[in-house]
Amino acid sequence: MPAPRIKLCGLTDGTALDAAIAARADYAGFNFFPSSPRFLAPALAAELGARAAGRIGRVGVFVDAADAAIAEAVAAAQLDAIQLHGSETPQRAAEIRNRFGLPVWRVIGVAKGEDVAKAAAYAGAADFILFDAKTPKGTLPGGMGLAFDWKLLAGLKIALPWGLAGGLNPANVAEAVRLTGAPLVDAASGIESALGVKDPALIAAFCGAARA
Numbered sequence: 001m002p003a004p005r006i007k008l009c010g011l012t013d014g015t016a017l018d019a020a021i022a023a024r025a026d027y028a029g030f031n032f033f034p035s036s037p038r039f040l041a042p043a044l045a046a047e048l049g050a051r052a053a054g055r056i057g058r059v060g061v062f063v064d065a066a067d068a069a070i071a072e073a074v075a076a077a078q079l080d081a082i083q084l085h086g087s088e089t090p091q092r093a094a095e096i097r098n099r100f101g102l103p104v105w106r107v108i109g110v111a112k113g114e115d116v117a118k119a120a121a122y123a124g125a126a127d128f129i130l131f132d133a134k135t136p137k138g139t140l141p142g143g144m145g146l147a148f149d150w151k152l153l154a155g156l157k158i159a160l161p162w163g164l165a166g167g168l169n170p171a172n173v174a175e176a177v178r179l180t181g182a183p184l185v186d187a188a189s190g191i192e193s194a195l196g197v198k199d200p201a202l203i204a205a206f207c208g209a210a211r212a
């Protein structure tokens with residue numbers, strides 16, 4: 001099984017970004033959801049986006065965002081892809097893809113087997129599916145460190161490239177990859193020493209374990 005690609009999400013400072021690049025992560029996630037503890041304001045997004053250029057892919061995370069907010073972030077951070085982590089329909093995902101000319105990653109929240117099947121509706125509308133744990137109502141839609149039952153992805157048949165998120169950390173990512181065969185893994189809180197504070201040692205450990 002080839003090693004998975006790695007996305008490290010919610011980077012908010014140059015030290016964490018440099019650690020992600022040094023650990024050979026494939027994507028840096030920049031969070032543009034204002035309620036997130038990992039929210040990145042446009043001025044800092046511009047700085048990190050420029051620092052990342054040509055060294056790591058830049059993925060912007062949005063939750064039911066308006067076009068104007070997406071446009072501002074795309075321009076500031078020079079995004080390479082747009083991750084939709086809200087309740088965006090296939091129609092809205094396709095509209096965003098057409099409007100911004102960037103690959104769209106659609107997140108599917110999983111609690112039960114039937115949730116996994118919802119990914120099929122995004123064929124032709126999104127470019128990539130990211131399965132993440134469904135979070136409790138009234139909380140953040142992601143970045144909560146919650147995992148779902150990875151066995152729900154057993155025998156997955158899907159027309160789009162896909163990845164796994166939700167509660168991944170240096171201690172469990174190897175097992176998650178072994179059980180699911182995920183071609184990409186994504187972590188936010190599992191590489192932090194405190195809420196919203198990325199830890200370079202955990203970043204290195206996560207990338208090493210994901211590839212082990």
Ligand SMILES: O=C(O)c1ccccc1N[C@@H]1O[C@H](COP(=O)(O)O)[C@@H](O)[C@H]1O
Nearest residue numbers: 009036142143144145166167187188189
């Ligand atoms: O990280 C956040 O704060 C966040 C807020 C709103 C939507 C998505 C968010 N993060 C995404 O959720 C996954 C899983 O997070 P975790 O590893 O379980 O903490 C993360 O990789 C981001 O893509």
